[in-house]
Amino acid sequence: MLRRFNTMKTTGDQQLVKRINRSVLLRLLRRQSGRSRAQLAQESGLTKSTVSLLVRELIDEGWVTEGDVPAAQGLGRPSTPLRIDGSRRGMIGVEVAVEALRVVGVSLIGEVLCAREEPLAGSEPEVVCRQAAGLVAQTQAQLAGQGVQLQGVGVGLPGAFDEASGMLRFAPNLGWRNVDFVPLITQALDQAGVPPVAVHVQNEADTAALSEYEFSEGDAQDSLIFVTCSAGVGAGIVLNDRLFTGVQGMAGEIGHSILQIDGLLCSCGRRGCAETFIGARALARLADPAQGGQTLGVVLQNLWTTFNPSALVVGGLSCERYPGIVQVARATLQGYATSAGVPAPPVRAARYGLLASAVGAAALVLYHDLRPMHAPAAGAVSRATGAPVTPSTPTA
Numbered sequence: 001m002l003r004r005f006n007t008m009k010t011t012g013d014q015q016l017v018k019r020i021n022r023s024v025l026l027r028l029l030r031r032q033s034g035r036s037r038a039q040l041a042q043e044s045g046l047t048k049s050t051v052s053l054l055v056r057e058l059i060d061e062g063w064v065t066e067g068d069v070p071a072a073q074g075l076g077r078p079s080t081p082l083r084i085d086g087s088r089r090g091m092i093g094v095e096v097a098v099e100a101l102r103v104v105g106v107s108l109i110g111e112v113l114c115a116r117e118e119p120l121a122g123s124e125p126e127v128v129c130r131q132a133a134g135l136v137a138q139t140q141a142q143l144a145g146q147g148v149q150l151q152g153v154g155v156g157l158p159g160a161f162d163e164a165s166g167m168l169r170f171a172p173n174l175g176w177r178n179v180d181f182v183p184l185i186t187q188a189l190d191q192a193g194v195p196p197v198a199v200h201v202q203n204e205a206d207t208a209a210l211s212e213y214e215f216s217e218g219d220a221q222d223s224l225i226f227v228t229c230s231a232g233v234g235a236g237i238v239l240n241d242r243l244f245t246g247v248q249g250m251a252g253e254i255g256h257s258i259l260q261i262d263g264l265l266c267s268c269g270r271r272g273c274a275e276t277f278i279g280a281r282a283l284a285r286l287a288d289p290a291q292g293g294q295t296l297g298v299v300l301q302n303l304w305t306t307f308n309p310s311a312l313v314v315g316g317l318s319c320e321r322y323p324g325i326v327q328v329a330r331a332t333l334q335g336y337a338t339s340a341g342v343p344a345p346p347v348r349a350a351r352y353g354l355l356a357s358a359v360g361a362a363a364l365v366l367y368h369d370l371r372p373m374h375a376p377a378a379g380a381v382s383r384a385t386g387a388p389v390t391p392s393t394p395t396a
Contacts, residue, residue: 023370094155123174159172223240
């Protein structure tokens, strides 16, 4: 038995090493498209034979494709440029918003291939999961019709999601507390006939952050904060290339940080929360909703001095309705930065607009696939086996 155990452990270790090496190559190509096999070997530290073998697997599985133009000219056989294949594999992202469901099919390079939106048919968790699963099934069929293989499904929820237990702890605008969400959504997906793929769940502000971090180039180096302003207010935080979610998924619940002692009553039961100043309902009461940007600028200032991110992104329904609040918030933040004599991080509107959280839920699948050493969690379930997705579980 001891010998067999050691053999199984060795096999598992080899699978993990292979997944890590594959992820290294994929992340290099995502950072800069057009690298050759030789360049990948040089930059990854892997042997040329290992890179050639892994690249062949990645091409066969639809992760990578070869370019038509040689990467370099010179003596000997020209090298072939490689890039992430945006046509053969994709992810489905679901945003459970307070007012609607948004479901998107997204390619490996962040292209939105299809999108659906429906008003919520009801607020009960079981009803929401059945409705979401039906939309996922329709989206998967559309992707299959385009020749796109489903890699996984991600779900963004409007509240504190405890990744360790798979529980939705707190979603005041839906009236949800301590909902065992993962079994509900996986069962609904099974009943809807969705193929057995990994399912990942996270807070919708966290997924929105991933839509910018995983698919956008430029300012998001290894850290980014996405502030979403809709019925509720939240922040998705990426630090050192990892989502920062807190012990019970409560990190980033800035809508329930207190801005005024004994202020207006909030949906959470507290008084003076940020949501009572810059939530959608609060902004609708203002003669000029853009004035809410001053308070949003204060919130951005506090996030900046707390986390020192590379970039700040603002999105959500309120920003779509009142785009002026982003400009006011940026100016307010710049005023604080000027007073302190310190350059502020860039502030911009969400690139995917109202689809940010849904696209980011799709990116959540990629986020986990490209980080094999990320700790396993109840929020990442393989529907092929019914077990949590672990680092040694193949995903391709």
